[in-house]
Amino acid sequence: MPENALQDPLRFQRTAPPCTLVIFGANGDLCKRKLMPALYRLAYDGALTAGFAVIGISRTKMSDDDFRSRMKEAVSKFVENSPFDEDAWRPFSQGLFYLPGDTNDDQVFRDLADKLKEVSGSRQTGGNVMFYLSTQPSQYAEIAEGIGRAGLATGEGWRRIVVEKPFGHDLASARQLSARLQTVFAEPDIYRIDHYLGKETVQNILAFRFGNGIFEPLWNRRFIDHVQITAAESIGVEGRGAYYQEAGALRDMVQNHLLQVLATVAMEPSSTFSSEVVRDERAKLIRSVRVMKPEEVAANAVGGQYGPGRIAGKDVSGFRQEKGVDPESQTDTYAAVTFAVENWRWSGVPFYVRSGKYLPRRVTEVAIQFRSAPLAVFRKEGDGDAPATPNLLILRIQPEEGISLMFSSKRPGSGMTLRPVSMDFNYGGSFGERSPSAYETLLLDALIGDPTLFTRQDMVEASWSVVQPILDYWATQKFAFPNYAAGTWGPAAADAMLARRGHRWRHA
Amino acid sequence: MSAAEAVNPDHILKDLAELWTSMGQPHSDQPEAPEAQQGSGVLRACAMTLIVFVDEEDDPQDIGQTLAELMRTHPSRALVVRVGQTDGDLQSRVFAQCWKPHGQALQICCEQVELSVSLNRLNDAASILAPVTAPDLPRVVWFRSSRLAAAADLSHLVALGDKIIVDSTRPGAPAFADLRTLMMAGCLVGDLAWTRITRLRELLAQLIGRRAPETLTRIELTHGGSAPGASAKYLQAWLRRAFPQAAVDFRSGAGPAEELSAIDVAPDLKIQIDHGCAKYEIGTRAQYAKISPGPEPRLLAEELNIIEHDRIFESTLERMTPWSPPFRIPAK
Numbered sequence: 070m071p072e073n074a075l076q077d078p079l080r081f082q083r084t085a086p087p088c089t090l091v092i093f094g095a096n097g098d099l100c101k102r103k104l105m106p107a108l109y110r111l112a113y114d115g116a117l118t119a120g121f122a123v124i125g126i127s128r129t130k131m132s133d134d135d136f137r138s139r140m141k142e143a144v145s146k147f148v149e150n151s152p153f154d155e156d157a158w159r160p161f162s163q164g165l166f167y168l169p170g171d172t173n174d175d176q177v178f179r180d181l182a183d184k185l186k187e188v189s190g191s192r193q194t195g196g197n198v199m200f201y202l203s204t205q206p207s208q209y210a211e212i213a214e215g216i217g218r219a220g221l222a223t224g225e226g227w228r229r230i231v232v233e234k235p236f237g238h239d240l241a242s243a244r245q246l247s248a249r250l251q252t253v254f255a256e257p258d259i260y261r262i263d264h265y266l267g268k269e270t271v272q273n274i275l276a277f278r279f280g281n282g283i284f285e286p287l288w289n290r291r292f293i294d295h296v297q298i299t300a301a302e303s304i305g306v307e308g309r310g311a312y313y314q315e316a317g318a319l320r321d322m323v324q325n326h327l328l329q330v331l332a333t334v335a336m337e338p339s340s341t342f343s344s345e346v347v348r349d350e351r352a353k354l355i356r357s358v359r360v361m362k363p364e365e366v367a368a369n370a371v372g373g374q375y376g377p378g379r380i381a382g383k384d385v386s387g388f389r390q391e392k393g394v395d396p397e398s399q400t401d402t403y404a405a406v407t408f409a410v411e412n413w414r415w416s417g418v419p420f421y422v423r424s425g426k427y428l429p430r431r432v433t434e435v436a437i438q439f440r441s442a443p444l445a446v447f448r449k450e451g452d453g454d455a456p457a458t459p460n461l462l463i464l465r466i467q468p469e470e471g472i473s474l475m476f477s478s479k480r481p482g483s484g485m486t487l488r489p490v491s492m493d494f495n496y497g498g499s500f501g502e503r504s505p506s507a508y509e510t511l512l513l514d515a516l517i518g519d520p521t522l523f524t525r526q527d528m529v530e531a532s533w534s535v536v537q538p539i540l541d542y543w544a545t546q547k548f549a550f551p552n553y554a555a556g557t558w559g560p561a562a563a564d565a566m567l568a569r570r571g572h573r574w575r576h577a
Numbered sequence: 578m579s580a581a582e583a584v585n586p587d588h589i590l591k592d593l594a595e596l597w598t599s600m601g602q603p604h605s606d607q608p609e610a611p612e613a614q615q616g617s618g619v620l621r622a623c624a625m626t627l628i629v630f631v632d633e634e635d636d637p638q639d640i641g642q643t644l645a646e647l648m649r650t651h652p653s654r655a656l657v658v659r660v661g662q663t664d665g666d667l668q669s670r671v672f673a674q675c676w677k678p679h680g681q682a683l684q685i686c687c688e689q690v691e692l693s694v695s696l697n698r699l700n701d702a703a704s705i706l707a708p709v710t711a712p713d714l715p716r717v718v719w720f721r722s723s724r725l726a727a728a729a730d731l732s733h734l735v736a737l738g739d740k741i742i743v744d745s746t747r748p749g750a751p752a753f754a755d756l757r758t759l760m761m762a763g764c765l766v767g768d769l770a771w772t773r774i775t776r777l778r779e780l781l782a783q784l785i786g787r788r789a790p791e792t793l794t795r796i797e798l799t800h801g802g803s804a805p806g807a808s809a810k811y812l813q814a815w816l817r818r819a820f821p822q823a824a825v826d827f828r829s830g831a832g833p834a835e836e837l838s839a840i841d842v843a844p845d846l847k848i849q850i851d852h853g854c855a856k857y858e859i860g861t862r863a864q865y866a867k868i869s870p871g872p873e874p875r876l877l878a879e880e881l882n883i884i885e886h887d888r889i890f891e892s893t894l895e896r897m898t899p900w901s902p903p904f905r906i907p908a909k
Contacts, residue, residue: 074790074819075782077889080775080879084783115776118783119864160865191862495620495683 085111085516087120088197088226089188091181093172093212094204095125095136099233101143103264104203107508109144110151112161116513120192122164124184128171136167149506164192172204172212178219185221196225199516202232210249217253231260231515234325235316236524239540240533247526260515261524265326266333267507267514270470270496272522274333274435275347277464277472284462285338287439289414294459295572296334297421297436298327301428305375305385305555306402311393318404319372319536319543322424328355328532329524330466331420334435335410344521348528355531359409366542368569373403373560375427376551385427385555399548402426405563406539407570419570423563427555429576433466436575447477447487458489470496470504584667584692586708592671593688597621600673600686619675620685622652625881626710628737630722633661633693640721645674646874648687651881654711655689658702660722667701668693696724703733715739715884719877723749740765742880745807746773746835753810753898760891767880770807771890773870775879777837778815780855780866785842786819793823799830799839806835814896815889 090108092100111117125136141162145153168184170177189196200216202209209232216222216230230250237243250259265271278285287293300322306313313321329351336354339346361369376387389396403425410420439460461475472494480486496504505513514522552560558576567573600619627647631640644655655674675686690709694702710716718738725731726749735741741759743750745768751759760766785793796816800809805827816825832838832850840848848857853869870876 073782073786075778075786075815077775077778077782079883079885079887079889081779081782084779115779115867119866 082114082116083513083517084115085117085121085513086197087118087192087194088199088516089122089124089185089192089194090199090201090516091124091126091185092201092203093126093208094202095167096127096129096131096139097203099203100125101140102147103506103508104201104512105140106144106148107506107512109148109158109161110505110509111513113151113154113157117161117516119160120164120194122166122188122192122194124166124168124181124188126168126170126172126177126181128169130169131167133165133167137162137165140165150503172208172215175215175218178215178221182219182221189225194226197227198224198229200228200230202230206233206235206238210246213250213253222253227258227518228254229258229260229515229518230254231262233262235320236261236325236529237533238315238320240530240537243529243533247529251526256526257520259526260520261526261529262511262515263325263329263522263524264507264511266329266522266524267509267511268466269504269510270464270466271330271333272510273470273472273496274330274464278334279338290416290418292439293418294438294440295419295421295570296331296438297575298330298334298423298434299436299575300327300424300433301431301558301576302424302426303380303428303431305427306388306391306394308392310388310391313402314394314398314400317372317401318424318426319370319401319406319539323404323406323422324532324536325524327422327424328358328535329528330435331355331358331408331410331422332528334437334464335415335420337414342521344519347521348523348525352525352528352531354410354412355528355535357410357412357415358531358535359411360534361538363538363542366539369407369566370539370542371403371405371560371563371566372401372543372548373405373425373553373563374398374400374548374550375402375425375553375555378427378555378557380427380429380556387551387555388426389551399543399546399550401543403428403553403559403563405559405566406536407566408535419572421567421572421574423559423574425553425559428558429556431468432576434575435464435466437462437464438572447485458487584669584705586705589669589671589690589705589709592669593690596671596673596688618684620683622648622685622687623654623711623714624651625653625715625717625884626656627651627653627881628656628658628706628710628716628718630658630660630718630720630725630734632722632724633659635659635721641674643874643877644687644689645676647877647881648674648685649676650878652685652687653717654709655687656706656709657689657691658706658722659691659693660699660724661693661695662724664695664697665693667698667705669705696728699725699728699731700733703737706737710737717742717881717884719743720751721747723747725749726751735759735764738764740767740880740884742767742769742877744768745770750807753807753894757894757898760894765884765886766894767883767887767890768807768811768894769873769876769880771811771893772876772879773808774812774815776866776868776870777812777850777855780848780868781816781840784846784848784857790820790822793820793842795841795843796820796823796825797828797839797841797843798825798837799828799832799841800835800837801830801832802834802836803829804835805837809835809837810897811893812837815893818893818896 094100141158166188168180170180185198202212213230222228237246332351332354336350339350374388378385388394388402389398405423408420408422441459458477463473465471474492475489477487478490480488511522669690669692671690673686673688675684677684692702716738717740719742741764756766798809798813813825830838838850848855855866855868857864
């Protein structure tokens with residue numbers, strides 16, 4: 070494509086080129102709650118060109134107008150931090166089309182070919198097509214192969230495919246899925262979404278680390294004692310018990326989202342901010358995470374499952390009492406792992422990662438604890454051998470996104486009494502602008518063809534390699550679940566895991 | 578809020594310090610506020626110094642509203658200079674503008690200093706303003722006052738800022754040649770007449786930006802009134818810069834004076850502009866795009882986002898006027 074002679078990157082917002090987005094599973098929850106509201110917001114912000122079109126596919130029979138009407142209802146209900154604007158919806162909705170069909174039947178792909186031709190002509194999309202698989206993961210490979218058989222993976226313009234996590238349910242299935250996708254699409258045209266990487270605050274970790282000169286010299290084993298990464302949810306499985314029972318916290322959160330966050334926190338600076346260079350560094354970091362031997366798992370990984378408890382004055386049932394869940398289920402609704410990053414920068418620094426359901430509050434954050442001052446010169450009689458209060462840097466991902474630095478300050482008055490204080494940067498307070506949702510960011514990136522925030526095959530395989538020994542070991546165990554009550558901070562064994570190294574969880 | 582009778586930088590800075598001390602105190606009407614809330618309800622935010630020159634008779638509410646909206650995206654120490662015609666003493670006052678983000682307990686506040694000065698004491702004002710700017714942060718000067726056109730020398734005021742913002746559509750604005758002089762002297766320059774056409778330029782970039790240059794031979798810009806306005810002139814220069822082989826000419830036609838009402842790109846694209854909306858056709862279908870520049874605070878916000886050399890604006894400005902030696906605004 071020729072250069073745009075009128076481009077003004079300093080002032081123009083990034084705009085998706087004309088194209089058709091084909092959404093498989095268009096009548097599903099993800100499309101209604103996330104994709105369509107994100108697309109609407111992009112259109113509202115002028116980030117989609119006038120010819121942009123969507124073809125929704127699902128088994129439900131409905132007309133284009135029915136589809137538009139359902140999507141309008143969904144967008145007005147689920148659009149984030151933004152009012153619904155009828156004037157913005159109207160032109161956007163003219164680009165929405167629908168095709169009923171069963172992806173097990175090749176006829177739907179032949180119908181899709183006709184529809185694409187028609188839409189491409191009327192909307193002048195230049196033949197560009199992005200396929201989005203918003204379906205059950207078990208259908209990913211079959212749909213991609215159906216696209217291939219119908220000859221839709223190539224043609225006039227570019228072709229891309231977007232797949233949602235999970236990318237396999239273990240290392241072997243992840244490899245198999247990648248192999249099948251790659252028979253149809255080249256790896257650079259496969260966009261694996263990990264929506265955590267689309268969060269503004271996760272991206273801000275890169276800005277914080279590599280846009281400021283003062284932190285990076287401290288960002289290593291000499292100054293950092295340990296790192297805690299927490300993704301706590303205050304809700305349970307919310308009716309998704311049957312699905313969750315097959316996944317568990319380790320697969321659902323740690324293998325993908327939290328290892329990506331860990332990689333963002335710990336990766337080496339990239340020489341440029343080009344997509345492949347950044348992804349190379351992320352992949353390199355994940356490959357540096359020590360793969361545990363079976364005999365190391367028990368000491369470094371703790372699984373948990375919530376039992377009945379009381380939250381906000383209400384009784385809640387345990388996981389095994391959830392609808393669709395086996396009363397003897399061994400699924401982990403909580404996982405805590407001590408990862409070791411084996412490179413010169415991080416050798417000896419434990420990375421504690423935990424995620425769980427029905428914890429006391431919703432919080433996702435990275436807490437970096439620095440080593441204490443070598444000499445506690447302000448220690449007083451009676452303080453014993455307690456070290457000086459260590460500095461703590463908190464990168465808050467959600468809610469109240471921001472950064473806090475805890476340090477000691479002299480308490481006003483006579484005498485030298487120190488008290489920890491917090492220096493806070495509040496993302497929302499300093500930037501009054503609305504932050505785009507993760508899906509807005511990632512959809513626009515995929516449409517533009519920027520894969521920086523998407524997960525590459527080698528990253529997926531590396532992260533499965535890291536958690537596979539834990540999954541294998543846990544599969545051989547029979548746990549005495551439930552081992553934590555809903556509304557508490559997880560099993561005691563997770564506290565003990567840190568205590569063995571002289572550490573303790575924040576919020577414990 | 579406080580008033581200072583003798584205006585000098587030390588007094589202004591002292592007033593500012595007292596302002597923040599008083600804002601940090603618990604309110605007397607809330608003596609039993611929990612300890613955690615006392616004194617923690619206000620966040621002082623400042624990312625730059627914004628110096629605004631306005632005419633004495635300009636509506637204070639109007640400029641106040643603009644600054645209040647700007648502070649959400651560009652919290653600043655705002656120094657508002659009201660320029661009067663008649664001689665008189667310099668006067669100043671300091672106060673804070675605050676807002677509370679949705680759902681948060683913390684108020685975010687920016688400080689504002691207002692200075693009243695007569696036209697013939699502008700240099701005195703500059704000597705007061707310079708020490709009052711927030712250290713180590715960008716300084717932006719917005720010349721909104723039409724009265725400055727009558728000033729003998731603006732060099733002291735220009736020297737206050739890292740970036741100078743003007744609006745060539747306003748009466749008394751500096752000539753393009755003056756802006757170019759500033760630019761040649763290394764000053765960052767912004768012109769709201771240029772900012773107003775960002776959305777229109779964006780649309781043109783989408784529609785014709787990737788066309789092969791040899792296919793673009795003639796572009797006609799239709800404007801209302803007898804002469805094109807500053808924004809239209811910028812658009813012409815920008816198109817000529819990108820497509821030097823094309824004839825880009827003006828035509829007088831219907832529509833509000835000086836404003837663009839249509840753009841014809843031979844042979845197949847015609848854009849009609851009406852009330853901030855562009856209508857054009859793709860294939861057989863009519864398309865509409867909002868190109869409304871938005872209100873003044875939005876234009877300002879775009880300029881405040883760019884505290885660096887804007888090469889496209891600068892090269893466009895270069896094409897608009899032959900370089901002339903400095904005359905009214907000496908080099909920095």
